[in-house]
Amino acid sequence: MIQLSHLVGVTGAEGFIGSHLVEALVASGSRVRAMVLYNSLGSWGWLESLSAETLASVEVVLGDVRDESSVLEFLRDVEVAYHLAALIGIPYSYRAPRSYLETNAGGTLNILEAARRLGTARVVCTSTSEVYGTAQRVPIDEAHPLQGQSPYSASKIAADKLGEAYHLSFGVPVVTLRPFNTYGPRQSARAVIPTIISQLAAGQREVRLGSLEPTRDFTFVTDTAAAFLAVGTAPAEKVVGQVLNAGTGREVAIGDLLRMIGQLMDRDVQHVVEVDRRRPANSEVMRLVCDARRLRELAGWSSRHSLEEGLQQTIAWFSDAANLARYKSTIYNL
Secondary structure, three states, X not given: OOXXXXXXXXXXXXXXXXXXXXXXXXXXXOEEEEEEEOOXXXXXXHHHHOOHHHHOOEEEEEEOOOOHHXXXXXXXXXXXXXXXXXXXXXXXXXXXXXXXXXXXXXXXXXXXXXXXHHOOOEEEEEOOHHHHOOOOOOOEOOOOOOOOOOHHHHHXXXXXXXXXXXXXXXXXXXXXXXXXXXXXXXXXXXXXXXXXHHHHHOOOOEEEEOOOOOEEOEEEHHHHHHHHHHHHXXXXXXXXXXXXXXXXXXXXXXXXXXXXXHHHOOXXXXXXXXXXXXXXXXXXXXXXXXXXXXXXXXXXOOOOOXXXXXXXXXXXXXXXXXXXXXXXXOOOOO
């Protein structure tokens, strides 16, 4: 079992899940080197919202996973690398598919090659339930067929297969964690739960969404962060070379989710369908529900928050005026 008292690296640390993972790692006693996408403003993204006490254990490095030299220097002396950096917005992947391939697959290739050269003790790569496409059987286990129903999901399938190839070809100690739909504070408004909550919190009478029929398996973000820690520290013989799902096993239709959030916020919800928010017909993933038995058996993880509990915490965060001000609730976020 790996002890996280040594240096741990996190790419995509400025993002939604990444910033929560950094918090969890520091709380576990780790020193963290956090890669933030280089920008001329010097912004650290959501890391800037963390406490000074937490940031005292974090070395922030501005870089880019698409650049192999940047990645090589970032991983030097890192014992466990958590690779979360990715382009994640599915609608934007229809407009800019090449950028998704270059970042999601190309960035993963750079991480794996650097880990190979440096002898990194463990690499945890981040997958997504979107690689399964619409469920052909439920619950979805790791043996479920993969289907690239969007350029985003295709780029993540490519990244997953690179991790598999580097483990089998070169012995790189890769674990692939495949979270289902994570939600919670700090999430981008391009995701459905922040989209609903931010519109209602801003006082809008009508909630603008796409399809209400698809179902999803929602996991609260601190539970997802705990899943990363679990696969990063579990004995190598149990998890290295494995692909492991992280989800609750509870399936919720978007329409039911909308009504649930409306009730929790004590709002009379009216839904307006916006065509621009719908995916192309053959690209929509209609059903996702997770089988996380292998993750429980091999790493001892299970979700701790019910959907209702997680939604209450998320609503409270978005209802804070300072937090809500960061979001453009009247604009559709790709």
